[in-house]
Each structure stands twice: as structure tokens, then as C-alpha cells.
């Protein structure tokens with residue numbers, strides 16, 4: 001493939017290089033390999049829902065969301081099309097194992113962009129394992145474009161891709177690639193000429209054999225419940241009772257006395273030092289909450305999610321939950337944004353882009369905002385409920401949230417006019433999770449989480465300190481008393497939680513944790529109040545950053561409506577439950 | 586012609602009377618895709634790897650249908666499965 005004419009490279013560093021291809025073929029893995037950066041890689045279609053840009057020595061490299069073609073006009077197609085139109089070089093990534101499928105898009109790309117397209121034949125390792133070998137020279141002649149072999153997970157093919165990009169601006173090289181039009185229009189003919197299979201009888205792979213069982217609801221559902229149970233055991237029992245305990249006591253014993261003394265010596269006692277080391281201080285309370293409580297819990301959650309994502313379990317979950325989502329006018333694909341919403345509501349909202357229609361996006365976004373607690377919040381709620389040592393508490397919590405979800409989903413489905421939502425998903429094979437990828441993904445997500453929550457904590461800390469010192473907090477508590485005390489039967493201190501919850505629900509959940517005395521303080525809540533508080537805060541208004549994303553993605557009307565609806569629903573459900581629980585407990 | 590329309594729901598293929606919808610496959614049965622109900626369905630399915638000529642095997646069927654081809658496992662809803670014809 002090497003060409004002597006252009007070995008020093010043509011073009012310039014301002015060239016736009018777009019990575020385009022079907023979902024889950026390894027585009028982001030190629031992006032990471034070429035740029036040395038990290039963008040999220042997972043074993044399910046629809047991981048990337050927005051573009052990712054990196055400057056490399058050959059130009060600006062853009063990773064695009066996976067698409068099957070340019071026919072449906074979906075949000076993801078629009079995003080990708082914009083970059084295809086602007087690109088100087090298109091790196092079309094295909095999976096060597098599923099060439100027949102992936103070449104459909106390749107042909108469309110060649111039709112619009114001609115020799116700007118370079119075919120990156122990725123996952124060659126998988127194909128070779130199955131006894132498939134592909135004649136790249138023949139494929140290149142048939143398609144009339146350059147073809148490069150790659151194994152992104154092993155960093156193989158990097159130099160060849162760089163060289164192909166350099167050569168793509170050389171006119172002499174372009175002349176080498178004349179297309180054989182007789183075969184171009186028929187993918188089967190292309191495959192016949194270029195692909196040889198060693199074992200013609202195709203036996204079902206191990207992955208397909210496991211699927212045979214896992215995709216049946218009778219087995220799939222119990223497995224899903226077992227996975228959830230394991231998640232709660234790890235988060236609620238191991239992490240929250242052991243790891244968080246030791247983190248919090250280390251912070252209380254070593255860090256807080258040290259930093260308090262240091263700041264007092266430095267600034268004396270005033271409003272500023274109060275903001276830094278006071279009751280809601282950024283350097284004391286924020287560090288205790290973020291590093292001591294949230295960090296271990298959400299690290300645990302992200303590690304488990306990452307393993308499940310890389311294993312390829314999520315598309316299987318989408319198949320078994322398809323019927324459940326049908327009841328709400330959605331399909332199994334909605335599980336992807338919903339699960340990501342369990343990580344962070346804002347992320348879940350953005351990933352509704354994988355859904356085909358605006359109607360599906362609105363319903364899913366609404367469900368995420370209304371009933372899905374984020375990772376940090378879940379960790380705290382799990383810790384809260386686990387501390388009660390009562391099986392009924394879990395049952396009541398899960399049933400209440402599920403009921404609110406199904407009820408709001410069905411109402412939304414009726415509001416937007418019931419239609420059938422088409423479901424089709426290409427289920428990737430199971431893969432052994434790569435520990436390196438899990439580590440990089442967890443670190444990447446944690447970095448975002450810490451930066452995000454620190455800034456929000458700083459804002460809420462300043463806000464609460466100001467409200468506190470001006471007496472506004474007392475006024476607010478008095479004003480909220482009818483809601484907090486009369487309706488929800490909770491102590492008046494819960495008003496502070498509402499103020500925090502408007503900014504971020506996870507910080508508010510930590511407030512509840514503080515009220516239960518789990519980490520040192522005295523408890524001011526009884527069992528039924530803890531459960532009511534956990535449900536109210538789960539259903540409470542979306543965090544500010546989630547609202548901003550909803551506003552950007554769906555418009556202000558939906559953002560406003562969702563904010564109001566979640567406020568009302570959380571109070572109504574909380575008030576009803578408080579009365580029932582007082583009888584039960 | 587009328588009979589063909591009633592049986593197959595389309596009239597343009599050569600497989601005509603011998604065809605049936607993918608959803609009619611029973612679990613464990615394999616068959617070859619011969620046509621689609623309309624062009625939109627054809628485009629959609631070809632792009633996920635279910636083109637004409639592909640041999641598919643039904644793995645599971647209950648509202649959602651799970652099929653396997655040589656290297657892919659694909660889940661589709663009943664609605665789409667009924668628009669694919671196999672022979």
C-alpha cells in the first residue's frame with residue numbers, strides 16, 4: 001500500500017479527518033488509538049452520541065456517532081452527516097466480521113465522498129479467529145479506495161492509517177485506485193471476490209449459544225435481577241458499610257481538624273472562613289461528602305457498569321426489557337439511556353439520541369428525570385436503606401418507584417398518541433472486559449464527576465452559607481413548613497435538603513444521610529421518615545445540569561414541564577406514602 | 586394475483602406463493618430471506634446485515650424475535666419480522 005510519491009505527507013494540519021461507520025465497529029477505539037486520548041468505548045451500539053474532537057499531527061480528528069446510513073434523518077445521522085460533508089478525509093471503520101452489513105454504508109459514503117474515503121478494516125483478529133480472511137488489495141480495487149487492516153484494541157494499523165491519510169492528498173496516489181464498477185453495486189459480489197472462509201460450515205459461537213438462554217425472558221429476567229442484587233450488595237453492603245466508613249472516619253480524624261486549624265490560623269473567623277470550613281464548608285463538608293461518601297460509592301458503580309458494558313450485557317438487557325418498555329410506547333433501546341441515566345441524568349438525556357423518534361426521546365427523557373436516581377444518589381439511597389436492616393423497606397422503595405415509572409410512562413404514551421415503536425438491535429458478541437478500558441473509563445467518568453460536583457457544591461455551599469447568615473434559611477424553613485412538616489411529616493431541617501436538591505439531588509441525599517446519624521451525627525429521622533425522604537429525593541426535580549441539557553436537547557417547554565411535574569409528583573407520592581408508612585411501621 | 590397479495594402482502598417477488606413471513610419461522614428453524622414488504626424496510630434491514638439471500642435461524646420468538654445469522658445475533662420486534670419474507 002505504501003506510495004513513494006507522498007511519503008512526506010501532503011495536506012496540512014488543518015485538515016478535517018472524520019471517523020465514520022456503523023455502530024459498535026470500533027470507531028472510538030480507532031479514535032483513541034490515533035489520538036492517544038480517551039473517549040468512551042463500550043460493547044454496545046450507541047456508545048458515542050456526540051462528536052469527539054482531537055488535534056493530531058495530520059489534522060483535526062473527529063469521532064462521530066455510529067449510523068447505518070443516511071436515510072432515517074435521525075439526530076445521530078444529522079450530526080454525522082455534518083462532519084461527513086465537511087471532512088477532507090473520511091476514515092470509514094468497518095468490522096471485518098460483518099463486512100456485508102458494514103459495506104452498505106461504505107458504498108453510500110463512496111457515492112458522496114469518492115476517494116476521500118479510506119476503509120479501515122477493524123477487528124481483523126476476530127475475523128481471523130473465525131477463519132475469515134479478507135484480500136485487502138482486491139477489496140481496495142473493487143471499491144476504488146484505500147483499505148487498511150487494523151486491530152484497534154492492540155494498537156495495530158496506526159502507522160498504516162497515518163500513511164493512508166498523508167497519501168490521500170496526493171493526486172498520483174489517487175490515480176492508483178480505479179474502481180471496478182461491475183462489482184461495486186453488489187455487496188455479495190464484493191464479498192465473493194474478497195472474502196474467504198476457512199470453515200464453510202458456520203457453527204454457533206459460544207456467545208450465540210449463551211444468548212440462546214439469556215435472551216429468553218424466563219432466564220433473562222432472573223439473571224437481570226441477580227445482577228441488580230449483586231450491584232446492591234456491593235454498593236449497599238460492602239462499599240457503603242466498609243469503605244465509606246473508613247474513608248469518613250479518616251477524614252473526620254485526620255483531615256478536618258488539620259484543615260480547620262490551618263484556615264483559622266490563616267484567615268481568622270469570618271464569613272470567608274465559614275464558607276471554607278463552616279458547617280457547609282467547601283474544604284470540610286464538601287471534601288467529606290465528595291471524597292468520603294460519593295467517591296467510593298460511584299467508583300464502585302462505574303466499575304460494575306463498565307464491566308457490564310464491555311461484556312456486552314446491555315444489548316441483551318434491551319431485548320428482555322423490550323416488552324416492559326412497549327407498555328410506555330418505547331422499545332428495548334430505551335434501556336441504554338435509562339441505564340446511563342443511572343450514572344448521571346444529564347448523560348442519560350444526551351444518549352436518548354440513540355432513539356429514533358422525538359416522541360421516544362421525550363418519553364425517555366421524562367422517565368429519566370422523574371424516576372431514575374443517579375449513581376451517587378443511588379449509592380446513598382442504598383446505604384440509607386441498607387442501614388435500616390429491613391427487607392420490606394427495599395420492597396416498598398422499588399415498588400413505589402416502579403409504579404411511578406409505569407404510571408407516568410403510560411400517561412406520557414397516551415399524551416403523545418399511542419404508536420408502535422419499532423425495535424431492532426444488532427447484539428454484539430460477548431467479550432471479556434478489558435481491564436485497561438474499564439480503568440480508563442472509570443477514571444474518565446470520575447474526573448467529570450468530581451469537577452462537576454465540586455463546582456456545584458461550591459455554589460450550594462455559598463448559597464446555603466448566605467441564606468444561613470442572612471436569616472433567609474429560617475424564613476425558607478418557615479415557608480416550606482406546610483410542605484415539609486404537614487404534608488411529608490418530616491422535620492423542618494428537611495427544607496435545607498430541598499434547597500440543596502434543587503441544585504443537585506445527590507448532595508441532598510447526603511443531607512438525608514447526615515440526618516440519619518449513619519456517619520457520626522445523631523439521628524433525627526425514624527424508619528418511615530427515612531423511607532419517605534429517600535423516595536421524595538429520588539423523585540425530586542432534576543439537577544441543574546440535567547435541566548440545562550434537557551433545555552438544550554428538547555427545548556424550554558419540556559425542561560420547565562419536567563421540573564414542575566417532578567416537584568409535584570415527589571410531594572404527592574411522598575405525602576401519600578408518609579401516611580401509609582406510619583400505619584405500617 | 587389477488588391470492589398472492591392476501592398470502593404474502595406483496596406482489597413484486599419471484600418467490601410468491603412459497604414465501605412466508607420471518608415471524609412464521611418456528612424456534613430452531615432456518616430459512617433464507619427472499620424479500621421485504623417495502624423499500625424502507627429493505628433499506629433498514631440490509632443496513633443491519635439482513636439482506637436478501639441471508640440465511641437466518643430463529644432462536645427465540647415471543648413478541649420480540651431473536652435470530653442468528655452466521656456471525657450476528659439480531660433482535661427484532663414482531664412488527665418488522667412480519668415485513669420480512671423467507672423462502
Ligand SMILES: Nc1nc2c(ncn2[C@@H]2O[C@H](COP(=O)(O)OP(=O)(O)OP(=O)(O)O)[C@@H](O)[C@H]2O)c(=O)[nH]1
Pocket residue numbers: 021022023024025026027028029030040041042043044045046047048049065066067122123124125126150151152153154310431
Ligand atoms: N477484538 C477486538 N475488539 C475491538 C476492536 N476494536 C474495537 N473493539 C471492541 O468493540 C467494541 C466497540 O468499540 P467502540 O470503539 O466503542 O465502537 P464504536 O464504533 O465507537 O461504537 P459506537 O460509538 O457505539 O458506534 C468494544 O468492546 C471494543 O473493545 C478490535 O480491533 N478487536
Ligand SMILES: [Mg+2]
Pocket residue numbers: 027028029040041047048064065066
Ligand atoms: Mg463510539
